Amino acid sequence: xxxxxxxxxxxxxxxxxxxxxxxxxxxxxxxxxxxxxxxxxxxxxxxxxxxxxxxxxxxxxxxxxxxxxxxxxxxxxxxxxxxxxxxxxxxxxxxxxxxxxxxxxxxxxxxxxxxxxxxxxxxxxxxxxxxxxxxxxxxxxxxxxxxxxxxxxxxxxxxxxxxxxxxxxxxxxxxxxxxxxxxxxxxxxxxxxxxxxxxxxxxxxxxxxxxxxxxxxxxxxxxxxxxxxxxxxxxxxxxxxxxxxxxxxxxxxxxxxxxxxxxxxxxxxxxxxxxxxxxxxxxxxxxxxxxxxxxxxxxxxxxxxxxxxxxxxxxxxxx
DNA sequence: AATTTCCGCAACCGCAAATTA
DNA sequence: CTAATTTGCGGTTGCGGAAAT
Numbered sequence: 001x002x003x004x005x006x007x008x009x010x011x012x013x014x015x016x017x018x019x020x021x022x023x024x025x026x027x028x029x030x031x032x033x034x035x036x037x038x039x040x041x042x043x044x045x046x047x048x049x050x051x052x053x054x055x056x057x058x059x060x061x062x063x064x065x066x067x068x069x070x071x072x073x074x075x076x077x078x079x080x081x082x083x084x085x086x087x088x089x090x091x092x093x094x095x096x097x098x099x100x101x102x103x104x105x106x107x108x109x110x111x112x113x114x115x116x117x118x119x120x121x122x123x124x125x126x127x128x129x130x131x132x133x134x135x136x137x138x139x140x141x142x143x144x145x146x147x148x149x150x151x152x153x154x155x156x157x158x159x160x161x162x163x164x165x166x167x168x169x170x171x172x173x174x175x176x177x178x179x180x181x182x183x184x185x186x187x188x189x190x191x192x193x194x195x196x197x198x199x200x201x202x203x204x205x206x207x208x209x210x211x212x213x214x215x216x217x218x219x220x221x222x223x224x225x226x227x228x229x230x231x232x233x234x235x236x237x238x239x240x241x242x243x244x245x246x247x248x249x250x251x252x253x254x255x256x257x258x259x260x261x262x263x264x265x266x267x268x269x270x271x272x273x274x275x276x277x278x279x280x281x282x283x284x285x286x287x288x289x290x291x292x293x294x295x296x297x298x299x300x301x302x303x304x305x306x307x308x309x310x311x312x313x314x315x316x317x318x319x
Numbered sequence: 320a321a322t323t324t325c326c327g328c329a330a331c332c333g334c335a336a337a338t339t340a
Numbered sequence: 341c342t343a344a345t346t347t348g349c350g351g352t353t354g355c356g357g358a359a360a361t
Contacts, residue, residue, distance in 0.1 A: 017329075017355080041346065057347075058330065093349060105329080108350075113327055 014050045018059055025049055026056055027064050062105045069101025073110055081107060082115060086129040 029047035030037055037043060037060075040053035049056065062068075073081075077099055084095045092104035092111075099107065116126040123131055 015331075039346075053346085054332090055330075061348095062329075090350065104349075109328055 012050070013052050015055070018063075022049060022051065023059070023064060026060060030060065058105075062103045067101055068103065073102075073114075077102070078110075078115065081111065082119075085111065085115075085126075089127075 025047050026049060029043065037057075040057045043049075043053050043056050044051045047056075051059075080098060081095060084098055088094055090108075092108045096102055096104040096107050111126075119126040119129075125131070
């Protein structure tokens with residue numbers, strides 16, 4: 001048993017950056033064979049390259065392949081990566097299958113250089129997607145925002161626990177988490193906390209994902225009957241499309257996404273005063289008051305590029 | 320203007336899974 | 341079935357350019 005020594009250990013085989021000539025030779029060889037590489041090990045010799053087969057494969061799959069998308073990642077792609085990573089972890093190749101034209105290496109690099117840092121700044125552990133302890137958080141949220149974050153992160157964790165590939169619920173959870181950071185800058189958040197707790201209970205009653213919690217009267221005013229469509233709620237249309245595209249069998253992530261969707265619908269409903277919940281709805285009214293100024297939220301993943309989010313984050317850094 | 324430090328990305332490396340003989 | 345070989349994956353490194361001093 002054992003492995004034959006790889007040509008990569010041969011000192012005479014070239015390493016390091018590829019030259020234009022090498023690229024050309026590799027592309028021409030593969031194209032001449034109609035894209036059928038055959039054996040990577042035998043390729044270098046056949047193509048007249050002094051490289052190891054492994055190096056050739058990497059160069060082709062990560063750089064020379066004709067279907068590779070170039071340029072910066074869009075916000076939509078970034079959102080997708082974050083959501084998929086929350087459910088899959090560092091399964092870069094699996095994540096890459098969900099992003100057309102992007103390679104696992106590219107996504108991994110983008111994660112390590114951009115997204116990871118962004119999450120850290122937001123006080124979110126990029127490995128677990130859960131809130132970091134205060135002493136490990138790279139900035140200091142004010143007390144209210146800090147108190148709210150666990151609520152949203154609880155959601156993210158619940159969605160992640162499904163272990164499914166679909167991203168809807170996690171996207172919504174991240175949306176909510178960010179929303180909460182904003183709302184947290186307001187003073188009185190009792191209503192918000194009540195509503196979140198009730199929403200979790202709603203999720204519990206319809207899917208059994210999050211155990212325990214809550215008082216019946218809190219659940220009452222969050223029944224699906226009270227939900228309304230709010231097309232201008234951030235990301236709503238994106239989520240609807242994602243869920244429509246989800247054809248995976250079984251439970252799901254679709255269900256989770258739907259429930260998460262309902263929560264956001266609820267938030268939006270309260271905010272727009274379109275809904276009058278039964279019973280004691282003063283918490284909802286209060287919640288609406290907090291949300292109302294937020295209805296024109298800019299793109300939620302443009303945390304650094306967008307001045308709206310940047311100002312909010314800067315505020316929290318100062319505190 | 321020169322030097323140092325930081326950062327992003329392409330490429331490498333070792334391991335494990337998959338495939339082949 | 342087993343060993344040998346190939347392929348794929350994820351972590352890590354190091355080069356080169358940009359930013360800071």
